[in-house]
Amino acid sequence: MLLAFDTATPAITAAVHDGTAVRAESTQVDARRHGELLLPTVDEVLREAGVKLDAVTGIVVGVGPGPYTGLRVGLVTAAAFGDALGVPVYGVCTLDGIAYAAGQADDLDGPFVVATDARRKEVYWARYGDPRTRITDPAVDRPADIADEVAGLPAVGAGAALYPEVFTGVRPQAPVHQSAAALAALASERLARGEEFLPALPLYLRRPDAQVPAGYKLVMPK
Template identity: 35%
Template sequence: MSFTDYIKKMLTGQSRSSDSAELSASQTTSSKTEKSGPTILAIDTASTSLSTAVLINGEVKGELYEDMERGQAEHLMSFISQSLEAAGIEFDAVDGIAVTVGPGAFTGMRIGLSTARALGLARKIPVVGVSSLEAVAYGVSERDQQGRNILVALDSKRNEIFAQAFDGRKRPLSAPECVAPRQALMIAPPGDTLLAGDATPRLLTAAAHAPDAFYDTTAPGLPRAGNVARIAASRWDSGENLAPVPMYLRAPDAKRIEDQGPKKDK
């Protein structure tokens, strides 16, 4: 069953008995083929872009990416459908869904997470979270890295940035933080450090008089769904993926009415 047909059935509330039969047939067919690792649908909407991809036997297929500050909710389903079609599989063949949990834009995080949860619930398959910061670090090439540490900096659209340090094997060296650019530089361990992420220009400016050397990379400044899928697959059996809940590092811009103004005396 195509992804579009599957969504139509979800929306119309049709019985899943036929779905179960189709899934059973699909599994019988796929069992004849050697499978190496899970088939993962990956989604990223946590920043100012939209990206989807499918990982099959360790190979990324059907990856789509587009800068998109608004309109992610309207385009996400179409992107998923196109990625599945380009990968040459139907939605029934997906073993799990990986989604970025932030840090990033509040609305974007909610779009990706709510969609991933709904699809996972409908199919009864796992939904796992991946940090946006780690997904960017994963995109740094070995040619750029050469064993050096990485400092990922993502734009929060405010004075602060989201930052986290990683070692030469892309393992976290610090917790994700929301800090000023100069404070972010202090997160990096001593020595030469590569900068990655869309807030890199702000860090390079702040690093002009830093005692250590900081270098730009050719890595994409925002997460790519293909890397999100690879990270999720590497932790699939160990269960070390993050829970599919938003990673908030700062308070939301919009406050509830009862949170505004002075507190009333009881």
Template identity: 45%
Template sequence: MLVLAVDTSTPVVTSGLVRLGSEGDASHISTVAVRLTDNPRAHAEILTPQILECFDECGCVPADLDAIVVGVGPGPFTGLRVGMVTAAAFGDALGVPVHGVCSLDAIAQDVHGGTPDGGDLLVVTDARRREVYFARYDGSRRRVEGPDVRKPADVPSAPSQRVAGSAQHAALFELPAEPVHSPSPAGLVAAVSEDLRAGTTPEPLVPLYLRRPDAVATADRRA
């Protein structure tokens, strides 16, 4: 199964093609091509060209896709919707399912690296306004808290044993930091691999903004 995976929930614009095999296959999730660009102000300009570069690299065409996976946040309003709209447009044009994934779940998948017990994990990313988006995971990569948005001082380190995500914000917690700062294509696919294999009809895409956007209409400000 060939899957296109994209994420624009962080400053890193992520796109890639991933092969998903059967559960018993030792290499059941393998990255075929990937493009990562750290540019928080150019998601719209960068994402589609990156996707097309991935197709060129592996000698594939969009019609070869079996599914699409997109990170639905949490993330800033403008950047997040770029990835979701792009994924939805590709899915509609090609007639393939589009699965939404919590972007923090994808980071957790990459940190654990397929091990059954990687210890409790805290994942944090930049929410701006001196806040973080966060979620907490147990050793089997099951989310047990979040996603939510708070000031770092209001997010206790315990009971987590490690932290991952934005390096700047992970450093605010007295925990060993893992070198996984943004969702990867393989992590996005791993987070929803069971549904992909089962051919489950995806739920409608719903962005995890977790708060209202900064920009509001004049009439709303007056209200």
């Protein structure tokens, strides 16, 4: 019984998967309320699935890449659940979940690209050979700098939709944000094949927006 969630994108999404199918899923899009909405969303999917928290045998969490503040909410929560329940925590690249969902919603069966909004006029992105197979490491770049690499490829995700002049193959029928249902289904497949997972550690790919001001003086009590 897997409990999956992801807060690496503006979507706060959670799902319960019983190893065969998704039992419940809930997704809200709000880039500023990850901390406020995640636990109620988890409660909602557990209740809808008719599952008590202590019946969960594994936690699946999106590890990004994603902005610092939102991403850490999901990872800290996953670590807390895993520790409290004594169950493993399986890390999955957020872009992999979007790619898998795109394969379910579209007829993508060849190379394509997934891109999410990284802010600062950049995108988090990776290339895929098919919905289950990532062929490049996740990266963060300005869209113009990767135009040659993504030219002509089908593209999915909110980042691709923001820059259609670069991601010219945007698939409007594909999902824009993460789906915990897809994340859980992908993890279930990987578990069945005995594949390894990423550690439940954040893929930030760059320093957080919040920085200590230059010339900051530490004042110690006398």
